[in-house]
């Protein structure tokens with residue numbers, strides 16, 4: 001029974017300090033097993049922005065909350081061309097985590113982070129063959145009782161973007177990546193990047209995707225909001241590996257609070273959802 005808080009796109013440099021404080025207060029009180037941050041720690045990969053992000057992680061760790069993060073496209077310098085190509089993630093590794101394939105495991109879950117941010121593309125991510133091998137290897141010996149979770153900044157799937165039928169771009173080599181995810185028996189795929197909350201069975205999106213549940217987070221703390229969405233993050237409660245509750249925790253203007261909950265059940269083929277309650 002794992003409880004994971006899934007934050008994304010915190011964008012220090014374009015953040016709201018009151019929302020940061022609210023997120024910390026909520027996390028300290030709810031005490032999830034792990035706090036995941038799926039990329040875009042900073043707005044422009046500047047040192048002062050990285051310092052704020054690092055201090056945020058330090059405060060969570062000091063409160064006894066383990067954290068796991070992956071870089072996003074905003075964590076690679078955009079305008080500093082030398083730094084962008086020569087040492088794209090130097091600051092990320094210095095301030096956030098030297099490990100670009102972070103791993104967390106306890107008796108309830110196993111969580112792997114994979115870096116999809118690249119220098120050559122401004123926004124679109126990519127997964128390479130070495131990373132696919134890591135996905136297969138890391139989950140190979142994980143016990144069946146643990147929930148297997150893969151974290152990336154860019155979603156592995158094309159996401160619906162409003163108008164009927166319109167889809168976002170997917171990460172490079174996404175078919176191969178989906179095969180690795182399927183073979184590794186990953187239960188949940190966590191990502192961000194689009195600043196929009198979303199969840200769906202992978203099989204409903206791509207036929208040969210394997211049985212994972214796709215969960216996207218909105219932006220947790222930044223002022224870069226989609227129209228009609230408040231800052232939010234997800235609380236994922238893996239009751240069992242065929243039963244997952246997902247609660248969206250949204251900013252009310254003064255604090256974070258639960259905004260409805262969905263229960264997903266797995267029937268051996270795909271995940272199916274039904275709302276549990278609206279609050």
Ligand SMILES: [Fe+2]
Pocket residue numbers: 009011040072074193194195
């Ligand atoms: Fe972002």
Ligand SMILES: [Fe+2]
Pocket residue numbers: 040072073074153192193194
């Ligand atoms: Fe992004």
